[in-house]
Amino acid sequence: MAQFRESSQDRQQNQAREEDQELIGAQQPVDQGLVNDTDDILDEIDSVLEENAEDYVRGFVQKGGQ
């Protein structure tokens, strides 16, 4: 068990390093270097969110199920 957890942590660290690399790689060519992460993702979400949120939510009415 102990051995397993160590190896799982190693893997996590490796994965984290790989992801850092990917992020670094992804950041270079794009012109969004100055935009922070939160704004970035929320802008992406805003771009697909239904414009009339209230109607969209109100219109979703279901009958019973299991």
Add this chain to the structure above:
Amino acid sequence: MIFERIMGTETEYGVVCPSKPSAHETVLSTLVVDSYEDAAAEAGWDYESETPLEDARGYSMGAAEAHPSQLTHQGHVLTSEDVARELYEESPDMLSPAFWDRAVMNRVLPNGARLYVDHAHPEYSAPETTDPWAATAWDLAGDRIAAAAAASVTDRYGSSWPEPINLYKNNTDNKSVSYGAHENYLVPRSQDFQSLARDFIPYLATRQVIAGAGRAGIGADGVRPGFQISQRADFFEREIGLETTIRRPIVNTRDEPHADSDKYRRLHVITGDSNLAHTSVLLKLASAAAVLTLIEHGCAPDLRLARPVEAMRIVSHDPDLRATLELQDGRRMTAVQMQRSYAEAAQDLADREGWDSESSRKTFGIWFEVLEGLEKDPLSLADRLDWVAKYSLIRQYEARGIGVDHPKIQALDLQYSDLRPEKSLYTKLESLGRIRRLIEPERIDAAVSTPPENTRAYLRGKLIGRWPQEVVSAGWEVLSVKDPSTDRTHRWLMDEPTNCTSEQVQHVLESSNNAHQALSRIGLRRIP
């Protein structure tokens, strides 16, 4: 093996037609099911083996005491004529009688699955698989099938139904109604059911920390603003019982094995949320299978909760994961601590028994990684778990001054599960690399059109794919096929789910001239 057993999922999709808000859900569901192209329109469903009123505790409920929605074995509940009669009275101009003459409400698919109208929702029941990875692939394949069916409606019906119908893989409309995402696990009949239920309840009550889909709303009726981990938790009222639509129990006792009832039970799990994130789907299925294996080996940790139904809600309403639950022996534990106990016990049992495979090592790796994340920083799992992905976005909106009561947050919750790829927030996050994929898109696509190779779903799917006109009806454990030389229909029994695999029947299927000949040669038992 720790994670391997016969299993499969069922998804009831939310269904709406925004430009026709008064449309009856059964009409919408029928239009969706009827529009799926890649299926044998002729094959009906075989209801004879359904026994929804048989209770695993050893007795049977009378039909008169049952809620009408429990009578799923009475095929007439679902015939188009009956639905049509009801709907004409309600809304006579909705669809022409010609539609109901040929509408198909039940389809058996070439991947071995069933796509059908279940009350007021389209439902996909995945084919039988033998491990959580395959079950995940065929569960996700169902979403593509359902999305493709919904997207075909306007093409198929043209001017008679030009309004788009949209589907959602969620479990509540946040206005008092819930619909399910069920899992099925085959367990040996020799396993005592009461002790299985006793040991499984604490697991199910706390599993949402891994497999919750997240919900922006609190309460079953009179929903108030707030975020909780599970879509379903607020809709459970009892620890154990037969119903699935009313007075919902944590452990469902429906005893309908769809297999040799001397050898097997099918444990029907109804507490789960519909998941989209691969890690959530996989760990939901893998951890459940592992806990059942622990129970069968008499080594499940004893974590009996003092008040399981209440515990389920406490856990769901506590996204910071700090709440402790009272156990019957007086201890207090968090949901994450309890889930870790199951994972450690499973790892110990697998080590002890020498059960080891690349797949189980990978599954354990993901399981422990997620538990560690939940312990250290739940938000670090925004790229793996559905509820955390939603919660993380909601927290970020809160920081911008958009609270959880804002319509935008409600829309976010709903749109996360929208099956239209261009609208789905889950798909958006996945395409941005914000959610990790465990199963490649090609494998999910393959599961849309091909059955699992190592269960009887192989025979069902291949038979439907190859001789769609000859299969009169199919059920989980039966196939009714027409003999072209006599025009008579024969019914064949497949009551062993692990039989009729590709290895066993592929060569017979390939060298037979028709479905009847193939089934005669395979050596299945013929039943009346």
